[in-house]
Amino acid sequence: MWRFSCNVLALAIGLALMFGAAILVQRAAPPTPFALLFTMPDGTPCSRPCLFGARVGEMSYQEALALLDQHPLTRDLVRRRRVSTAAMLYEGLELIVEVQADAWDNLVQISLHIEPTYTQRLRLQGEPLEALPHALLRSGTMGETVAAIGVPDYVRLDGGRELRLYYQFDGLTFYFARRNERLNPTDTLTSIYMYAVPFPESSSLLRWSGFTSSERYYSRLASRSR
Known part of the structure; x- marks a missing residue:
């Protein structure tokens, strides 16, 4: 015993x-590469949702570039200045980040593109892709987004295979490729945009109802309009 x-x-x-x-x-x-999107270069979380530590409307264009030059997700990417606009591109094989300024050197937009049809629009014609480094961040999902940022204010269900999540007062819009008629945690990220000004509400935006069917979103819209 x-x-x-x-x-x-x-x-x-x-x-x-x-x-x-x-x-x-x-x-x-x-932290995962996706979680690093919303941190400062040293890995500390942003006090408010950010991209690479930068907040559009709260810093200058040069201050934002300084953050991206140090951030682990962008510091090893190839930098290219766009001649047509006041913008800087950070390019990898799987990823392009674009940082835009206005005429007064204010930061007005940051966008991130993963899906090939988006990245091809920004690349130079004949650009040698073999010269580009592999990006640390190569994918993201809707489930990861909601886990990192919280539930969005609105959803937009466009025709076809795309949907958007809007975080109105954080100036963030996330684009996803849809696999079917439901909103799935595994729907893949294609682009992120951060703007300085909160977007206005419109009839095309639906209140977040969770990971469910498009039919349920539209039925709620119909019940409110009666």
Whole structure:
């Protein structure tokens, strides 16, 4: 009996140590590339939703470039200035980030593009892709977005295979490719835009109702209009 009690005690201690170590490993695990989108260059979370530590409307264009030059997601990408507009591109094989300024050197927009049809529009014709580095961030999902930023204010369900999540007062819009007629946590991210001015409400924007069918979103809209 004494030996059995000792064995039980040893097992309990072993399990406690094992689970304690697992918790410590989990806590010490580095953030995912997607989570790094919303942190400062040193990895500390932004006090308000940001992109690469930058907040549009709260800093200059040059201050934003300084942050992206240090941020782990963009510092190793190829920089290219756009001649036609006051903008800087950070390019990788899987990713393009565009930072735009106005005539007074204010930061007015940051956009991120992952989906190839978006990135091709921004690349130079004949640009040698083999010269570009691989990006640390190569994908994202709707589930990751909601987990990182919280539930959006609005959803826009465009015809076809695209939908958008709007965070109105944070100036953030996320674009996703839809797999079917539902909003799925696994729907893949294609682009992110951050603007300085909150967008106005419109009839095409639907209040967030969770990961559910398009039919449910439209039925709520119909019930409100009666």
